[in-house]
Amino acid sequence: MTSTSDGVEDRIVRGVRGRAFRRLLATWTATSMADGVRAAALPLYTAVSTRDPLSVSAVAVAEVVPWLLIALPAGALVDRLPCRGTLIPAHSFRCVVTLLLAGFIHAGAAPLPVLLGCAFLLSGAETFADSAAQSLLVSTAGESELERANGRFVGVETVGVEIAGPLAAAGLFGWRPALCFALTAVAFAFAAVWTSRVPGEVEPVRGAGSRSIAVEIREGMGFLLRQHALRTVVGVVGLVALLTSAVNAIAVLFALESLGLSPGAVPTLLVCTALGTLLASRTASALSGRFGGGAVMIAALVVLALGIAALDLVRLPGAAWLAYFVMGFGAGTWNVLSAANRQRLTPRPMMGRVTSAHRVLAWGLMPLGAGMAGPLAEFTSPAAVILGAAVLVGVTALFSAPALRALSPLGAE
Template sequence: MSASTTDTTETTGPERPRLGGDFSRLWWSAAVSSLGDGATIAAAPLLAARLTDDPRLIGAASVAFTAPFILFGIPAGLLVDRVDIRRMMVRVDFTRACLLALLAAGILGGWGGLPLLYVVMFLLGTGEVLCRNAAQVLVPFIAPQAGLATANARVMAAQEAGTGFVGPLVGALLFGVAMALPFATDAATFLCSAVLVSRIRRTKPVDAKPAADGVLSEMLAGAKWLYSHHLLRSLALISCLINMAGNAMLAVLVVHSERVLHLSPFGYGIMLACQAVGAVLASRFAPALAERLGREGALFATAVLIATSETVLATVPSAYAVGAALAIFACGTVTWNVVVVVLRQTLVPQHLLGRANSVYRLVAWGGLPIGAAVGGIVAAAVGTRAVFGAGAVAMAVVAVALLAGARRHWITRAEQRAETD
């Protein structure tokens, strides 16, 4: 990409490019805020379970958090392409800190019920749409092109270690001490993240020039480009199915841990932490795996891993087996993201990156609220194991589709076409 030519390309070895101080600040921002997010991820369903025993209302907290991915995905992409990304991320992090402080105050004051939880989770999800999109657009401007896979893998490792390991443990422990503490902790981490992002020197150039055809035309430009690109369009749809299956599982996991596995809140936090084992391993080895198997083979392998994890969840009522399954699940999803994010960063034209990325996320993350809602309904009707079993079947179908694509070398052919354009 043209912006990468201005970045340093010094390396500490043939395969270890130096990513620079700006990337380090972005990485620390992701690591710190993800730790707090992990505390909230563990604490929010525990809080909902304290307020109600209806799996549908418990799962609604996840629906509230993920609904903005559908509602605001495309406008967020236009905003990312038109504003100073660094300044926007600082403001969003500060706003999220205030929201979490409000929720903590509500819990302490006795007026923090389900309605407040849903509102705060919805607004936190809105901030997540903006900042996740902005961070992925920012990486190619602060890291050398040769290091994109490594840079994305490191950011994902930080996010998964925080949200999947340290954060849930801290959140479960703090929730046992006082229900408000995990949310107050997350507020503090967002403040730290805002400071770190504000110190990033380089950023994506601001293009505030309005399109001649208006805002609507600008928003649709990313959608039209993505729709015309067979590979990324297909990967977006497959990502939607993966997210539906995965979030249906996560939305009812707290119910499964209490009713089937008979775990305490801390035990639930430990079980969530098992995801980080697979995530960190995947972030370390995913670039090498993609190099060895080819990106087509790596994506097929991720679908097999996720299908295996869902099968174990559906058939083995053991906390140890569920912990192992969650590690396998995280290993698969992180490997998928490492491969697909780099593809988007290299195949999408720079001036459309924010909008095309947001449309991709709209399709892919659109599966999150749908999965959470369906998971809660199915669990209430026939139990949590049925949710996991349906996810296993869906992922088996995805694996077959990816195997067919690998045999046609669809990624290699798409990259060759991009080089000739």
């Protein structure tokens, strides 16, 4: 803090109603919208322009690989650098890359190497921006309001990535595909400018940065593995990512063949998931305050397991939409509260490294879950994969319950 009156300064800049957090949330809203447009438009443009499934798959891999290769060193660097000094260049870089991509597409000269390079560079910059934004979230919201802050982040991210972004991409792509990426560039430009307006007083404390990046990565991973409660929270995140990605990979085929849904109705299931997540983003903090963060996190895993199981067990009209809504509510509640508790359990100088390790675990296991789902469904059935995932989520809730119950009572404030 630069003020001589820390208490007054805290009242000015800390908390979800403070100027600093509101400006950070505005930048998160813009970048979530940009990510939603890109996530819909880039694979669609690749498919339309190449008509090659291998090319579409390669671009998808290029978007994921930076989370496995770059995220850990990015987290270590974020722990050394000012958050705003990381976010502004990252958003600006993504703005420039998407503008170049829009130019290539408008000129009709966007071959596969360009698409691969842009996908990799955009995700690579995102690894820096994501860790820095998470660190800044903690310092702008304050420890006592982490549940509310993460609820707002999850809410705007859900709207941007899963609803508004894809809808905007669908509307613009039919007109001019290049406009999708031009809109994305504008959103990143806004985020860069608005990040510069976040007060500098909220910058978190940084480490000395005198050791090598490799040593600092090992230190962060070592802390995560030694700290029992943190290891439990991050471990459950990875397991849930593995299992839900397996369900998502096979659910479309299951909905068509077993539930008898039309192809046009299948995307509405994902909208129901988003609506459930939105409800969770608004209620998770209140539920945590009423019943305790650990208890609600356990309940969220149980609700998620019941939603997955209902997808197969309750084959009544409308049940699939309700099951997806329940899944979204359970997963959304877990995401809000697990993020808040992970942040609370992590020392401020290690926030970037632990956040990156969490992302690597989640993103690393999601492709594995999706890859396992097909062979398992072929060997058994899609219904068996879905029910198996539901049982395993329930077992995860049971075995993690003691550690989750013991989480800091601050989570219930």
